[in-house]
Amino acid sequence: EIVLTQSPATLSLSPGERATLSCRASQSVSTYLAWYQQKPGQAPRLLIYDASIRATGIPGRFSGSGSGTDFTLTISRLEPEDFAVYFCHQRGNWPETFGQGTKVEIK
Amino acid sequence: QVQLQESGPGLVKPSQTLSLACNVSGGSISNGDSYWSWIRQLPGRGLEWIGYIHYSGGTYYKPSLKSRLTMSVHTTKNQFSLQLSSVTAADSAVYYCARESVHYDSDGESHWYFDLWGRGTLVTVSS
Numbered sequence: 001e002i003v004l005t006q007s008p009a010t011l012s013l014s015p016g017e018r019a020t021l022s023c024r025a026s027q028s029v030s031t032y033l034a035w036y037q038q039k040p041g042q043a044p045r046l047l048i049y050d051a052s053i054r055a056t057g058i059p060g061r062f063s064g065s066g067s068g069t070d071f072t073l074t075i076s077r078l079e080p081e082d083f084a085v086y087f088c089h090q091r092g093n094w095p096e097t098f099g100q101g102t103k104v105e106i107k
Numbered sequence: 108q109v110q111l112q113e114s115g116p117g118l119v120k121p122s123q124t125l126s127l128a129c130n131v132s133g134g135s136i137s138n139g140d141s142y143w144s145w146i147r148q149l150p151g152r153g154l155e156w157i158g159y160i161h162y163s164g165g166t167y168y169k170p171s172l173k174s175r176l177t178m179s180v181h182t183t184k185n186q187f188s189l190q191l192s193s194v195t196a197a198d199s200a201v202y203y204c205a206r207e208s209v210h211y212d213s214d215g216e217s218h219w220y221f222d223l224w225g226r227g228t229l230v231t232v233s234s
Contacts, residue, residue: 001170036219043203043224044154050218087154091207091219095169098146098154 001028003098004088011026012107017060020058021073021086027090028068035064035073038101039084049074111204111225119198125191129204129225136185137162139220141208143180143187144221147200150225156178159207160187192233201227 003026013019021037022031029050034096036044046055061076074083083106088099115127121147129143136143138139144159156167168176177190206223 006197032219036221043192043205043226044221045224046220046222049220053218055220088220089139094167098156100153 001095002029002087002090002093002097004090006088006099006102007084008102009100010103010105012105014076014107015080018103019073019078019082021075021104022074023066023071023088024091025069025071025090025092027093029090031067032090033064033071033090034065034089034091035062036087036089037082038085038087044087048091072085075104086103108214109206109223111223113142113204113225113228115228115230117229117231119194119230120234121232125194125198125230125232126188127202127228127230128186129189131185131187134180136154136180136187137182138208139143139163141206142167144205145178145189146203146205146221148203148227149200157189157191161205164199197234199230199232201229203227 005024006056007022033051035048038044046097047062053065054066061075065072083104085101085103087101090097112130113127119125135162140160142159145157147155160180161167162180166178172193175192180187205221207221210218
């Protein structure tokens with residue numbers, strides 16, 4: 001089973017700052033990696049799929065990059081609504097797995 | 108629009124069977140391009156993929172849970188379900204049903220992702 005390690009566990013930033021979140025896979029998942037945002041009491045929401053493709057309706061400040069084992073989600077300028085937990089998810093190797101999440105909190 | 112809604116007991120005793128259902132509304136479960144999934148969120152915040160079922164009945168279970176897991180699809184009810192036997196406290200979690208679907212871009216390339224989630228239901232295993 002592929003382990004996805006997200007770092008950092010918590011990111012403390014101010015609105016307007018840039019957020020860089022990392023997801024590292026224990027084996028290559030090609031580009032079959034997605035990013036989801038989750039707010040308290042809500043289900044996860046798809047942001048990015050296939051490593052770098054923004055989902056419909058997702059603002060341009062969200063971008064994804066990477067392939068193989070190293071992936072990055074970047075939020076160029078944090079808006080108040082972006083403070084949430086972010087998960088990566090891989091379907092490049094079965095069974096599918098998720099990372100443990102990175103919490104982006106207000107500094 | 109298509110919506111998913113989980114239902115089932117919020118409290119299950121240790122060693123018993125956890126049973127949940129997911130009702131699909133606003134669309135048909137008999138969609139060949141979708142896999143109907145169960146995902147749980149363990150205390151803390153980690154997400155764990157449990158498995159999925161196709162409307163044809165084909166199932167794919169996480170290997171570590173396979174011996175305790177049964178998923179079923181009920182096309183006439185537009186519903187799918189999860190049964191997890193011999194539960195322990197470690198199975199306490201928020202359980203989500205979700206749809207993993209294929210989407211095709213303008214070049215005809217396929218892309219799979221979870222595009223629809225239920226709101227989740229908290230299940231606690233305790234005597």
